[in-house]
Amino acid sequence: MAEHGIRLGRVQETLLIPLYGRAVENRKEQPALRDTRAAEIVASIDYDFARFDNLPSLTGAVLRTSLFDRWVTDFLTTRPTGTVVEIGTGLNTRYERVDHAQARWFDLDLPDVIDLRRTFFADTPRRTMIAASVTDETWADGVTAQAGGPCFFVAEAVLPFLRETDVRHVVGLLADRFPGSLLALDTAGAAFIDAQDRHDAMSKVEARMQWTCDDPAELAEWRPGTQILASHTLSSLPPRMYDELPAAYQEMLSGLAAQRLPQAEAYRLNLLQLP
Template identity: 55%
Template structure:
């Protein structure tokens, strides 16, 4: 089978890291998750994924995915016909994991990523791909104009690659265009950003994190009524996620949380809620 070479920008290339993480875990006998489509996509791409082999960050990517999945799942339990926007969707398969038959879904990413994604996914009446930057407010207008709220936005491994002023502008735009939205994203403390050149997977790509955030709670000052509803490290997962982990991971995470406390605390997954509807 002819393989397709992904032609992606520097930041966009990072989408291949969580893709490979899911594929690696799927190939295990008792992995954290099962994503056969990730395996198929990895096998169909002409890319040297071996550069990521053995990286501890692959485990972190999968734990983050499971946590964000849980937050979206809880949202859909309360709002079955709500709207989810996957910001920086890459080659994620979150819709395949969580579709309840009534959710409205948008997969948003830059043109080169959407071009790659269209080789594996198709639009449907409830799911649409949007080719745009997260910093372009027009996508919010399109989502609001064509799909009902409430809204849940997921930005997994996206905003950390933007400058701080751009991240703040995204928050301001969401507050204006999608009042009441929930927004899931991760933050990396300055010590993580400063040391990224020596970190396993990031050392293998050109892209670099630009935005550091030492206190996610401080972001509440960015928008009136913005609330940090939840903030977790990857070693302190909600019970529904932790209980589904294989035993070896349930035993490993408390040890890691103790031995590498400063590193664990410096990288957080956060759930914000905007004021409004």
């Protein structure tokens, strides 16, 4: 029985889409990822999740999360005592899926989201929630005071909802305060941004993305020395990840690649090395 009501801002409400995607995925016999915690959270929230049933975007959200999980895992494999910062953490459970038992974690999001998150999670000696906007530089003080080793920033389904001036500010803040860090983020080109009113999931909520990025390579021009380590569409995932997906996913992605749909090609998952 649902126990917790939802009071979130328009953009913040979108966190429920990937949460539900992971819960639905968890029911499958051969999932792209397992997330029992997401299933438990969905079951306890009073919200009309049925509006997102049978949407292809749920699968896309799960694949995006899975790729970001892999990048964080690779980071922690080589830097087990490093720091992971989830920007716009929502109700993500990446810590539960990939934590290596030594890393320092920070979960950053707006106050209404953190209030909701505290219903399901608690701070620990290695894991801290921070209630702040990513554009507010004060949150970085708390991270720099406690962080150990290099940092990996994960901004999943967050930055496209900001204005470009704010995204530039955030990237500059990370580069200045945490030089040499890694940043995983998604970008949306004009073909994706312009189709939001017809998008299967975005059409079900009021929030709209604002930042248009047709070529992630332009991010390297914002800060000299920035490197684009990887950039993938959902139809061009890394071979190692593709080979490990269930056969049904491989078939679906092969079909998507053959179609080369403008909207699908305009949405990319990127890994940056900051200068």
